[in-house]
Amino acid sequence: xxxxxxxxxxxxxxxxxxxxxxxxxxxxxxxxxxxxxxxxxxxxxxxxxxxxxxxxxxxxxxxxxxxxxxxxxxxxxxxxxxxxxxxxxxxxxxxxxxxxxxxxxxxxxxxxxxxxxxxxxxxxx
Numbered sequence: 726x727x728x729x730x731x732x733x734x735x736x737x738x739x740x741x742x743x744x745x746x747x748x749x750x751x752x753x754x755x756x757x758x759x760x761x762x763x764x765x766x767x768x769x770x771x772x773x774x775x776x777x778x779x780x781x782x783x784x785x786x787x788x789x790x791x792x793x794x795x796x797x798x799x800x801x802x803x804x805x806x807x808x809x810x811x812x813x814x815x816x817x818x819x820x821x822x823x824x825x826x827x828x829x830x831x832x833x834x835x836x837x838x839x840x841x842x843x844x845x846x847x848x849x850x
Contacts (some may be wrong), residue, residue: 728847735840739833746829754822761816769809776801799845806841810834 747755776798783794813834817827 728844731847732840732844735836735843739836739840742829742836743833746826746833750823750826754826757820757822761820762813765809765812769805772805773802776805802841803838806834806838810838 747758750758780794780798783789784791788794814827814831817830
C-alpha cells in the first residue's frame with residue numbers, strides 16, 4: 726500500500742512539474758508536442774499491455790518460475806521507460822524545444838522513473 730501511495734504522490738509531483746513547464750511554452754510548441762508524441766504513446770501502451778499479458782499468462786501456465794518472470798517483467802518495463810524517455814529527449818532536442826522545458830521534462834520523467842522503482846520495491850506477494 727505504501728508503494729502505491731508513493732507512486733501516486735511522485736506521479737502527481739511529476740505531472741505538476743510537466744504542466745508548469747508546458748504552460749510556459751509558446752502555442753506552436755504546445756501543438757508540436759501533440760504531434761511529436763501521439764504515435765509513441767500508442768506504441769508504448771501496446772508494449773506495456775503485451776508485457777503484462779505475458780506475465781499473467783506465465784502465472785496461469787507456469788512456463789518459468791514466477792520470480793524469474795517477475796524480474797524479467799520489471800527489467801522490461803524499466804528498459805521500456807528508459808528507451809522511450811531517451812527517444813522523447815532526442816525528439817525535443819531535434820525540434821528545438823527550449824532548454825528550460827527539456828530540463829523540466831527530464832526532471833518529470835526522472836521522478837516518474839523513481840516512483841516506479843519505489844513501487845516495485847514495495848510490492849509483496
